[in-house]
Amino acid sequence: MNRLYSALYETAMVAALLAGALVLWQLGVAVFRPPAIILPAPTDIWAEFISSPGFFLRMAAFTLYTTLAGFALAVVLGLVLAVGIVHSKFLERTVYTLLVALNSVPKVALAPLFVIWMGTGIEPKIAIALMLALFSVVIDAVLGLRTVDPDMVNLARASRASTFDILRKIRLPNALPSIFAGLKVAISFALVGAIVGEFVAGSEGLGFAILTAQGQFDTPRVFVCLFLLGLLGTVLFYVVEAVETLLLPWHVSKRAVPGSDH
Template sequence: MSFWRRGEEAVYIALTMVATLALWEIAVRVFSIQSFVLPAPSAIFAEFALAPGYLAENALYTLYSTLAGFALAVVIGFALAVAIVHSKFLERTLYSYLVVLNSIPKVALAPLFVMWLGVGVEPKIAIALMIAIFSIVIDTILGLRSVDPDMLSLAKASRASQWQILFKIRLPNALPSMFAGMKVGIAFALVGAIVGEFVAGQVGLGAVILQAQGSFDSARAFAAIVILAMMGTVLFYLVEFAERMLLPWHTSRRGEHGSNVMVHI
């Protein structure tokens, strides 16, 4: 049943997208909307056909910056969360610094990263890391702290080491929360990469959009935006797929299991 339900949802989504594109095309032609204001879908698709290699090359650059920043955010975020959970001092200091840092608009910090790291890929990765890390740290801390106290007491009574408690009790318990933070973080990492390309970038989809803006080429700008939307969607569902594979018992599949339970009842 689950397979057929997902197939029906995919069909509905596809039909909705086709209908939206058709209405968009008709509206542009009927109301004679200028292409620099709102290009027709046919013009956007023509832009894909006109420069597929150019768009693909820049998309790969943005994808690399996004994935590198996201990977660093996961590793560093997990380490910070573990440190904060195990240290009252770090909880009172480092956690506060993270909150303050998260409250600063990252666009305001982007020029500083360019001055510190240059105009290469490094500042894009750093900005992606900064934007993505906060949600990962917060959700990981929540998961690490949500362990049943009785389970921790039993582990300590069994003379389990702190490392054993962390990797055999706290980490498995924290994985659902970590994946929740990672699904938010992957989208933020993409935003961070684009912000870095806006500030100082000659390569990447952000740079493509800026160049299209300078020449009033809305079709190329929309083509880059469509690629970004597809990239963000695919990355989100890849994280969700990893969650389903590693945590088949998690609440992300509660609806499926719930429907099965109702049938048996």
């Protein structure tokens, strides 16, 4: 119960801070009167959203779908690669090194290649979201799979446990906290990748809406898209965290601290 009250209190505090920031923003615009093309008031941004909510929600739904598709592929492919890298020196020297090198290249520079290879549909956007999210999943999954107690692995081998059994019953449960840390980073990167894809070759999505609004110098529309992106990113992050809490209630980071209200 204390944890529930604490969560509600923290949510109320965040809401109050955001509301205070919006009030200060509104007052600042009223006092200093900057041109609307530079900084519109929150009321103007809200009016822009209310004028065509269907358009903005459709754009947000497209971006959300692209993000989730790229993230899901990154999770599946990343975990498979991590398991292979942990169990194969060859994959560690080749695939792992290739991923590190690929991650060092600016993704915006690679995005046009995906458009050339896959066209201007949704496929290159999903591929870019996958590419941005993949590295975080692989790195944290490899770290978690490797940081298992060697004595536990040796004991399992002495008991004639197979490699698959050791992976399923020892390595993977031990790696879950590290994997979820990577997933929380990856979901944000997947959203960035989806927007990058829409910037490069988009006809739908929040990234495309931002580009068209920029061409028309429609600053309130740009801010509406930015607020929706911030909302999407926040919700997706906390959904992953909620799944982590559900699956890992035993982890130290999810336990109540003695002497606190959490």
